[in-house]
Amino acid sequence: MFGPARDCHDPNTLGAGRRVLTLVLSAFAAALLALVPWSGTAVAHGSVVDPASRNYGCWLRWGSDFQNPAMAQQDPMCWQAWQADPNAMWNWNGLYRNGSAGNFQAVVPDGQLCSGGRTEGGRYNALDAVGAWKTTDIATDDFTVHLYDQASHGADYFRVYVTKQGFDPATRPLTWSSLQLVAQTGRYAPANTYDIPVSTSGLSGRHVVYTIWQASHMDQTYFLCSDVNFT
Template sequence: MISLLATVPALALVMSTGGAAEAHGTPMKPGSRTFLCWQDGLTDTGEIKPVNPACKNAQAVSGTTPFYNWFSVLRSDGAGRTRGFVPDGQLCSGGNTNFTGFNAPRNDWPLTHLTAGATVDFSYNAWAAHPGWFYIYVTKDGFDPTRNLTWNDIEDRPFLSVDHPPLNGSPGTVEADYAWTGQLPAGKSGRHIIYMVWQRSDSAETFYSCSDVVFDGGNGEVTGIHEPGDPADPVPGTCTATRRTTGNWSGGYQSEVTVTNSGDVPMLGWMVDWTLPAGQTVNSLWSGNATYTGQNVMVHNADWNGSLGPGQSATFGYVVSGAGGDTATTLPCRVG
């Protein structure tokens, strides 16, 4: 067994902590299917070769790319929606077809052992930085993991809601996370799924995840995966972004940014951020989803141009008003 959770002092079920949550990732405590299958399949060379039967099946259905992008089970149009939005049988992928293999109803997914009613540490990986809320649900009594997971299997209300928890560590690493404590539901026994929904407060982007657990008196031990190496070393891909001015006029200009998968593994999404020169604002932007904070601009891929194999590229463009142009030719780029 691998111990990933610890019992800690009690905390209210609904928390509002200071600071800004900056989340883009997946649960690590209790680990989601994508995170634990990535750990299970990780080799010393950075290749993914799952050992767990359910993880191997997920690879057979969806390929290896979701293992390198374990933090990207998201819907850019989610807006926090759950029932009536994510279809039954697709809860663990959030309806994102890139992760269809992780919806499979099986009883051999990696498993976290817990104690009903205990107060534990939760950890949600922070691969990128965005504010938001976390809603944590659990399946109803009598849940059968060998049947398709539907919304009728999930308790109507979350047993824990977390409002903008603080960020620990540097985004873009496995160590970075949002950590909080909370009480697990009492009276549970046997196999269940803890279902987490993370809703950004600065865009409609919403993340969904399934963590397979068993309430058997455990303290966060994980079974069903082989002993991983150091999960902090491998980086799930790299990308580069180059900017060029495609037109300019008095009081404004137009630019195009080319994002290239510069790594040797596929990726499902990318992020580019930069700071506009003083006095400039973006009037319009296409082929990407943008967030603006003062002069800071962050652009995520659109639904259709985030999946890039090694060496492949995508572009987005934007129009700026304001004098002075922009001399930048490269912009910071991250996978996610």
């Protein structure tokens, strides 16, 4: 009626039990990991660190306190970015596209410049949000863009743009036509830091410094928005 009894020491019974236990423990561990924010970076790449790119600045200011509700009033653009996808800040060095072949305006449409054309599955989309992002003060016409390259990729070149005078990035989405090229470099040998000298003239108030970094190790391009205030 009940079928043959199974020996509790039968290897088949023990093996099946272990498999079930392993599956249960694996599911439990995955559930715990989903509840814990990850504070590392998946792959070492890089970003502009001065003037800070949008997501690097958010990580720098709030990475150790990203659940503080005060951010909503003190730094609302970072707040909306953290709410949209915290991994955009933890992975502040991963905002790139592969295979652009130099045709940047085709792969990065207007309104999507700060997210690199909604790259990485949309992880960085909140960086395109229009608003009063925190700015870095720049006191002179000539300044230096500092870029940190964790992986020492090197650069085929850098292009640095600044928004034109009269364009307000706090109220309008960033477009290619709103930018003016202020620096273009040659190759940089692989290193951890790069300095790109920039010369401007007649700029005042809020602007975006837009840096394109074409890495040397493969066709990998970084698109980086830094909010500044020319004093």
